[in-house]
Amino acid sequence: MEKKRGKKKAASVIAKIYVILLFIFIYAPVVVMIVFSFNDSRANVVWSGFTLKYYKKLFVDSGIWEVFGTTLLIAVISTLIGVFVGTTGAVGLRSAKFKGKKLIMNTIYFPIVIPEIVLAVATLLVFNLSNVSLSIGTIIIGNTTLVLPYVYITVKARLAGMDPSIEEASLDLGADRLYTFLHVTLPAIMPGVMSGAFMAFSLVLDELIVTSFLANAETTTLPMKVYSMIKKGISPEINALTTLIFAFCMVCLLIYLIKWAFDVHKVKKARANAML
Amino acid sequence: MKNNTADSVKKHKEKRSAKAKISSVVMCAPITIWSVLFILLPVAMLLFMSFMTKGPLGRVLYQFTFDNYAEILKPVYLVVVKQSFIIAFWTTLLTILLGYPLAAFIARVKKKTSGVLTVLLMLPLWVSGLVILYSFVVILNSSGTLNSFLLALGIIKEPLELLYTNFAVILGMVYMFLPFAVLPMYSSIEKLDPGLMEASKDLGAGPVKTFFKVTLPLTSPGIFAAVILTFIPCIGYYMVTDMLGGGTSMMVGNLIYRQYTIARNWPFGAALSIILAMIILLMVFIYTRFGGDLDDLGA
Numbered sequence: 001m002e003k004k005r006g007k008k009k010a011a012s013v014i015a016k017i018y019v020i021l022l023f024i025f026i027y028a029p030v031v032v033m034i035v036f037s038f039n040d041s042r043a044n045v046v047w048s049g050f051t052l053k054y055y056k057k058l059f060v061d062s063g064i065w066e067v068f069g070t071t072l073l074i075a076v077i078s079t080l081i082g083v084f085v086g087t088t089g090a091v092g093l094r095s096a097k098f099k100g101k102k103l104i105m106n107t108i109y110f111p112i113v114i115p116e117i118v119l120a121v122a123t124l125l126v127f128n129l130s131n132v133s134l135s136i137g138t139i140i141i142g143n144t145t146l147v148l149p150y151v152y153i154t155v156k157a158r159l160a161g162m163d164p165s166i167e168e169a170s171l172d173l174g175a176d177r178l179y180t181f182l183h184v185t186l187p188a189i190m191p192g193v194m195s196g197a198f199m200a201f202s203l204v205l206d207e208l209i210v211t212s213f214l215a216n217a218e219t220t221t222l223p224m225k226v227y228s229m230i231k232k233g234i235s236p237e238i239n240a241l242t243t244l245i246f247a248f249c250m251v252c253l254l255i256y257l258i259k260w261a262f263d264v265h266k267v268k269k270a271r272a273n274a275m276l
Numbered sequence: 277m278k279n280n281t282a283d284s285v286k287k288h289k290e291k292r293s294a295k296a297k298i299s300s301v302v303m304c305a306p307i308t309i310w311s312v313l314f315i316l317l318p319v320a321m322l323l324f325m326s327f328m329t330k331g332p333l334g335r336v337l338y339q340f341t342f343d344n345y346a347e348i349l350k351p352v353y354l355v356v357v358k359q360s361f362i363i364a365f366w367t368t369l370l371t372i373l374l375g376y377p378l379a380a381f382i383a384r385v386k387k388k389t390s391g392v393l394t395v396l397l398m399l400p401l402w403v404s405g406l407v408i409l410y411s412f413v414v415i416l417n418s419s420g421t422l423n424s425f426l427l428a429l430g431i432i433k434e435p436l437e438l439l440y441t442n443f444a445v446i447l448g449m450v451y452m453f454l455p456f457a458v459l460p461m462y463s464s465i466e467k468l469d470p471g472l473m474e475a476s477k478d479l480g481a482g483p484v485k486t487f488f489k490v491t492l493p494l495t496s497p498g499i500f501a502a503v504i505l506t507f508i509p510c511i512g513y514y515m516v517t518d519m520l521g522g523g524t525s526m527m528v529g530n531l532i533y534r535q536y537t538i539a540r541n542w543p544f545g546a547a548l549s550i551i552l553a554m555i556i557l558l559m560v561f562i563y564t565r566f567g568g569d570l571d572d573l574g575a
Contacts, residue, residue, distance in 0.1 A: 015377070015381055018377055018378075018381075019377075019378060019381050019393075022374065022378055023396065025451075026396075026397065026400060026451070026454070026455075027400070028411075028415065029400070029408045029409075029411035029412055029415065029451070030400050030403075030408065030411070032411040032414050032415055032421060033407055033408065033410075033411045036411075036414060084306065085306040085307050085310050086307065088303045088304075088306050088307065089303070089304065089306060089307025089308075090307075091303055092300050092302075092303025092304035092305075092307070093303075093304055093307065095296070095300060096300040096301075096303070096304045098304070101304075104304075104307070104308050104311050104312075107311045107312075107315050107316055108307065108311055108315075109570045109573070109574075110315050110319070111315065112570075112573050112574055113504070113508060113556060113557065113560045113570075113573065114508070114552075114553045114556060114557070115508055115509060115511055115512025115513075115529065115552060115553075115556065116509065116512055116513075117512040117514065117529050117532050117533065117549070118322070118512065118532075118549040118552060118553050119318070121322065121532060121536060121545060121546065121549050122318035122319055122321060122322040122549065123314065123318045124536070125318060125321040125322055125325050125542075125546070126314070126317055126318045126321050129321055141314060142314075144310075144314075145310070145314045145315060148307075148310065149574055150574045152307070152574075153571050153573075153574035154574070156571065157571060176295075177295060177296070177299040178299075181299075181303075202402045205402075206401070206402070206404055206405055206406070208406065208515065209512075209513075209514075213536065222404075223404070223406055226404065226406050226407055227406055227515065230406065230407075230409075230410045230519065231518075238407055238410075239407065242403055242404050242407040245403050245404070246399070246400075246403045249399055249402065249403060250399075253392075253395055253399075257392065260388065
């Protein structure tokens with residue numbers, strides 16, 4: 001018994017060491033990125049002293065903020081359209097019966113299963129052959145198509161776990177379809193909709209392939225700018241920008257954790273009170 | 277009286293089903309139209325373009341030909357296809373081997389810890405996969421972080437040539453796809469009933485036997501999903517090879533990209549895309565045949 005416990009303990013220590021090593025692998029490039037955003041040398045290969053000039057440049061250089069704005073605009077609109085089409089689709093296709101439904105249901109998965117570059121090329125061909133000139137609109141259409149299956153899948157999963165009798169009950173009580181959808185179905189599937197939206201939004205923010213194929217010469221998004229700067233070998237500003245975004249994400253995570261710890265504390269206190 | 281009620285219920289139901297029809301048409305319309313216009317139509321166009329002839333100055337002549345497909349069989353391009361599959365194979369294998377234990381670990385710890393670990397896992401890629409790829413250039417080059425570190429420790433005497441090799445490409449790819457591979461494996465391990473492992477132990481099987489006979493088969497859907505999620509983007513993701521690979525490590529993704537930028541040969545690029553899509557659809561077909569769920573690929 002003693003030996004078995006010792007073995008188990010050793011295994012758990014090894015597992016912990018493994019996970020820590022893997023996270024070092026995952027975070028080493030992040031640390032390098034942060035460190036080099038403060039590096040004085042433009043070459044970005046060797047360390048040559050601390051500086052904040054790239055952060056200063058970032059705030060002064062209006063070009064990057066414009067790019068940032070375009071990226072956000074594309075991400076927000078693509079996410080909104082994707083969430084609308086994906087959610088109504090998941091709810092509608094659940095019970096609908098029509099010819100070609102199976103084909104449509106399989107087609108929705110296409111953007112996930114085929115490589116992004118194939119989708120990018122194919123979408124470009126449609127616009128090209130129908131003489132639609134490239135713009136922010138074409139980028140948004142391409143990105144929406146890309147994220148649509150993610151929204152559809154998460155909402156579908158949520159719907160599968162929902163009790164259909166609550167919708168029936170709403171209809172029996174005299175509510176119409178629209179009211180039932182907005183006040184019964186939608187609140188029930190909201191977590192799925194939100195996680196789909198979040199996934200879609202973060203995907204579009206970092207999307208390069210589809211966007212660069214569907215963009216005209218004037219439109220640049222953050223990933224496109226990053227990629228072109230990297231190819232030119234100039235990137236401390238980009239490091240600085242990414243460090244800021246990273247710090248923002250970390251702060252959000254921390255707030256979430258603190259809030260959780262606070263909630264746990266409250267629950268425990270409530271429980272203790274109830275016991276008394 | 278009884279009959280009357282039954283009748284009215286029937287009428288009511290009929291009325292409701294007619295209304296249901298209208299509402300389902302309204303609900304299905306956006307996704308149906310979108311799928312037809314922006315997924316089916318593009319694929320049809322791609323197929324059409326792959327049979328067209330390349331004209332002068334990157335123009336397309338609308339004459340039917342099989343030449344683009346014949347072109348792929350040229351040794352120059354076959355090498356690229358072979359190379360792509362080798363790199364994708366090693367990336368997938370390494371990603372699964374590294375990711376499975378991590379997924380198992382995340383599945384075992386407390387719910388809140390697992391949530392935090394998942395976020396920490398995804399965070400670098402959410403922030404920007406591209407910039408992080410560039411960090412690998414800084415880490416791997418001959419006067420970079422890793423080489424300086426190893427030289428200082430006296431482990432190596434001369435800097436290693438790590439950058440612009442297939443090793444660098446595979447490392448970058450594993451980095452990019454590890455988080456996406458861990459998630460489906462995690463969810464299938466989490467669903468596992470611990471009672472089954474107990475039972476296996478009680479029946480006299482050792483931990484190794486239990487793992488191969490119970491745990492692994494039961495979590496295979498998650499592993500399948502992880503394989504698909506790594507292999508497919510790996511072949512098409514041209515940025516990694518572009519940044520970390522030398523001139524020699526080209527993948528099908530890079531080749532397609534070239535046809536639409538420098539080479540300006542759209543029909544050939546379309547043919548390559550069609551072949552790539554066919555190979556991958558075949559893999560996905562096998563995946564679903566073996567009980568894989570397409571929904572697992574999106575979460």
